[in-house]
Amino acid sequence: MNILKSLANRERVFDFLVPAHSPVDVRHGPILYLEDVNVSFDGFKAINDLNLTIDDGELRCIIGPNGAGKTTMMDIITGKTRPGIGSVWFGSRHDLLTLNEPEIASLGIGRKFQKPTVFEALTVFENLELAMAADKRVLPTLIARLTGEGRDRIEEVLATIGLVELRYATAGTLSHGQKQWLEIGMLLMQRPRLLLVDEPVAGMTEQEMERTAELLTGLAGKGKQSVVVVEHDMGFVRSIARTVTVLHQGSVLAEGSMDTVSNDPKVIEVYLGAEEEAA
């Protein structure tokens, strides 16, 4: 019965019709589309009817108080957490809920974690080399040699993230800010279509924040990457954001430009107000 139902479903794209690693289809605008997503952990609703659309080439900031579901949302997109109900599409061709973590990563969704996790024992260059889009099966990796093209790509990314001089430094010796940039560089090596960046400026100095803002705004654009930034630092969000989404208790509370959002009474009540009280 279920089989019949799924056969009758016109929207379904049969697996055999989708070529492996087919490019992301963004002809209809959005690169990421979450609809009615629900996640609960032991009865606690971490994500509650979340709807979110990210357009191709967009730079989107997501803010929200602790426990608003920001990290859980990232986990759903990258395949780490499975929602109970809802649908998550990457472009209009790839249903992310049917894919596992490595498959999602190889489709072109890169995630930067809150805590910078670079491979400390390896050099900056080697970190980027490992992150490069390549055949990542075991035996091809064993016999892999770095091509001139690959080397150029690494140099290009080194220049973008401003670590050219430090290419042979062990990643463990980098400063906190440099590690964050290296990690963004590692995401860029995979030529992602969508970058998920979790709290990029936490613990950064003023100068490092400025560099990071430049870096992120430079990355987003049509034909380049779409960038989703989750951030607590309101000053930073104001300096980069074109569109801001406010999450609260697992669903979208408000969406719009920074000015619209920060004047929204609901937002002031649950988030900005609470922050001012705390401050």
Add this chain to the structure above:
Amino acid sequence: MWLTRPFSERSTRLFLSVLLAALALVTLLNLAVPAGHPLHVSTYAVTLLGKYLSYALLAVAVDLVWGYLGILSLGHGAFFALGGYAMGMYLMRQIGDRGTYGDPVLPDFMVFLDWDSLPWYWLGFDMPGFAFLMVLLAPGLLALVFGFLAFRSRVTGVYLSIITQAMTFALMLAFFRNEMGFGGNNGLTDFRELLGFDLRSDGTRLGLFLATGIALALGYVLCRAIVASKLGRVSVACRDAEARTRFLGYRVERFQLFVFVVSAMLAGVAGALYVPQVGIINPGEFSPIFSIEVVLWVALGGRATLYGAVIGALLVNYAKTVFTGVMPDAWLFALGGMFVLVTVFLPRGIAGLLSLRPWRRASHTATTQPTTGESTA
């Protein structure tokens, strides 16, 4: 070619030169210097050194998974012993009708147990090719199945170490049983010849010593080649940040499985070379303590260097021979003491001490950059 890459590394060339020079020297001192001369190396000593070298190969195998992949295997003794048993079974079949009971096919212990035919898993072990293949396949297969189950369920860290201990302990208990058909408590012994060479002759013993040394050299080069490849860097990445590596699109469990299986096979080869030199293989090699001791050698020598593992294995085993000769009761205290001292004063092991020498450090940092470029080229 990824296999030849290690030869361009200074440390590998140095290691190989020292090892081959030592092999040549021992051979010379054994053959050319007359017995009784103070510099003469007796055949007994040659066999002892051969045993140390097989331990060193085992230590290199452990360092590959522990040092570079971060998997603390406390069960590598099991792979060593399986390789040893495969070799032992071949040597038993070579005895033929010269055993105490004179049965042309059945080994002595089977006649003693009143068995009338050879169990199926003993078939083929009269052929050296098949037996040597089993030296690789038996430990490899065990590592494949064990690793597949463990890594797929993402069992890592202490839990994995405990399971590897359980694995080797279970195998020990199984091999102790007479019904298993591996000689039970007594194991396999009374070997006569290997590939037609008399195991008791001086020439064969020297040959085995040299074969073990060459196996160590080849195993070392293989491990270096793996470590210097991109796969080696992925292994280090898995060791330091497993989840991050997975997010980069690497199937971490497959990399772990590959390296684990290669390491188990190397351990098997070490066991196979060990058995004809000591003349016996019994379930004692499966004992959990032995596997832990191997890890101690690697820790003492210096983890994640490969040559440190060799140094550690040779030094500790030499010390063990000396100590158990002089004060048998004090050996475990001495081992414990050495371990404490090294952990406190030499966190990077004896190999760390080598790279601390100022002249070495200066030349090391000077060559770091070009070699890194080369190794990725």
